[in-house]
Amino acid sequence: MNRPDASSPARRGRSAESRAEVRRHLVDAAVTLFTEHGYDETTVDDIAAAAGVGRRTFFRYFRGKEDAVSPDHEASLARVEAVFTEAHPDEPLLSVVLRAGETVFDLYFDDPVVAHKRFALTHHVPALRDREAASVDRYRRLFTRQLRARLAEAPDGELRAAVIAAAVVASHNLALRTWLTEGATAAGTRTCREQFRRVAGLLPFETGDELSDVARRLEDAVERLERTASA
Amino acid sequence: MNRPDASSPARRGRSAESRAEVRRHLVDAAVTLFTEHGYDETTVDDIAAAAGVGRRTFFRYFRGKEDAVSPDHEASLARVEAVFTEAHPDEPLLSVVLRAGETVFDLYFDDPVVAHKRFALTHHVPALRDREAASVDRYRRLFTRQLRARLAEAPDGELRAAVIAAAVVASHNLALRTWLTEGATAAGTRTCREQFRRVAGLLPFETGDELSDVARRLEDAVERLERTASA
DNA sequence: AGACTAACGGCACTCCGTGCCATCATTCAA
DNA sequence: TTGAATGATGGCACGGAGTGCCGTTAGTCT
Incomplete structure (x- = not known):
């Protein structure tokens, strides 16, 4: 299966965040940054950094920048x-x-x-x-x-x-x-x-x-x- | 005015094509290439080259790749x-x-x-x-x-x-x-x-x-x- | 303990879209 | 006729999006 939900046993390394939590962090970061600094002015790097993950990880949760919201x-x-x-x-x-x-x-x-x-x-x-x-x-x-x-x-x-x-x-x-x-x-x-x-x-x-x-x-x-x- | 129509006196250098003609060439090239080789596989460079203009010129006629069709x-x-x-x-x-x-x-x-x-x-x-x-x-x-x-x-x-x-x-x-x-x-x-x-x-x-x-x-x-x- | 799985981060790459600028042709005015 | 103004072009460089690849790390299973 390629779709482990929130109850998946696999955990992240450092702070043991579930996949759902990481996703929520990304959404929050995206919404906040888009609102405060504008959509075009916000890069995917900014969102990933604000959520505490790497840029590459962002694209594992969303197909693109637009899908984050x-x-x-x-x-x-x-x-x-x-x-x-x-x-x-x-x-x-x-x-x-x-x-x-x-x-x-x-x-x-x-x-x-x-x-x-x-x-x-x-x-x-x-x-x-x-x-x-x-x-x-x-x-x-x-x-x-x-x-x-x-x-x-x-x-x-x-x-x-x-x-x-x-x-x-x-x-x-x-x-x-x-x-x-x-x-x-x-x-x-x-x-x-x-x-x-x-x-x-x-x-x-x-x-x-x-x-x-x-x-x-x-x-x-x-x-x-x-x-x-x-x- | 920033919108010279087909009857504009300004002409292109080499073959004297009107702006409308260039646009039509671009559309034709885009439609043909998209149809024959696929949308994702066709780059803007391909379209511009097929229409006989520079890549930069393409973006002066269309806001983006999607707008060409x-x-x-x-x-x-x-x-x-x-x-x-x-x-x-x-x-x-x-x-x-x-x-x-x-x-x-x-x-x-x-x-x-x-x-x-x-x-x-x-x-x-x-x-x-x-x-x-x-x-x-x-x-x-x-x-x-x-x-x-x-x-x-x-x-x-x-x-x-x-x-x-x-x-x-x-x-x-x-x-x-x-x-x-x-x-x-x-x-x-x-x-x-x-x-x-x-x-x-x-x-x-x-x-x-x-x-x-x-x-x-x-x-x-x-x-x-x-x-x-x-x- | 060791193999396996799954997610991660980083790197490199292609392509999109844009700002900037030099070039060239046409038009207009002196 | 000549020189400035206009307007379209092409090339270059740059930032950013999205993707493939791979080494690493942390849990899971036997």
Whole structure:
């Protein structure tokens, strides 16, 4: 196995730091240095030195300089996909989509403080903003794939899948952004989740035809009832 | 002025190539080399040499290696914004949004051949795919800004703006992708535009008022019925 | 104790992107 | 016609990113 987690027996030499601890030190150092001295002005050497490791080690934890300020999207994507694959076949698609979306919040709620600092960085440094956009797009594509498979039969299934996926991701990011700009408090996580779920009312799961069809039938029924009652 | 266009009087020394011509040579060289030898395996020196210019000159035409295979999104974004700012105040928002979206197609329809090659590259090379995602996100943000300003009054205006913007961009990309995978023919441009416009039927421009209206009527009817029955 | 594994640090290397400057062609003014 | 101004070029050098390689060190297993 090439992935020893925090409970791995292998320890570092001097101060016996776990791999997770070293990683955290690197993230902290990167966030601090980027914030205080700017992204471009901070070299990988600076980050590694501040974390007490060698430059080469930095690249064993992160693919590049940009990844030092990013949550672990890899694991998050896997969780999202798991929600889809493990969902009961009878669960309404809307429900699955919302549950899958909510999964991602944990990536930020777990550590609101660094989440807030990351947010400030990713919205001011062009390189990090582009990185973020690329990450978000991976979620969008994952949702699109899953939805496309489930809407293959529906009219305009492919379009509907693309639109719903994009809308869900957009709503998620809006809720997250609102939460982050309002201080990223623990109390605000409920509001954040609720705000995300409001997207449900805007999603084109039902075709417009069905809606108007339902509305027409309802009106007919009401009319009949009224006539019956008045009779 | 720092922006002499193709008609600029200044010419190059040896073979008198206009700036636009040099740029096209660079793009051609980049696309060809990336396609035939791979992106990572191609250096900027290779591209510059193939185009017959110095390495330093390459960076005077493109910000970086990734930008050598990208349409001119800068100008396209400006055109999209112009559609919004120059639209008649009475034009329905849906109409403006669709017109703005269609504007971007020209960026690809103008040269279907290189558009097709670019598409193949941007969907196989990770670095270019990320770049593309970042570019697309700029359009999404532009649409979001414009829609947010126009939906400020509407209930859930901010959410609605985010969702519509994401949906429009997603639909645009789906239509474009379909057109590109089907050979990027001149004849297919009509179909592409029509496919994009299908998003109109899925957009939450209308408030849920209509739905709640139906629900209210239902409740009224039920109430009446109950009253009638109890009488 | 000795072999094995895994992470580390350092070195060297390629390539990207940029600042600087000398060069050359064109244009304009005296 | 001649000389200054403009603007694009190519070369050089430099800092920094990211990678391959390797010797070293510290825990683990037998």
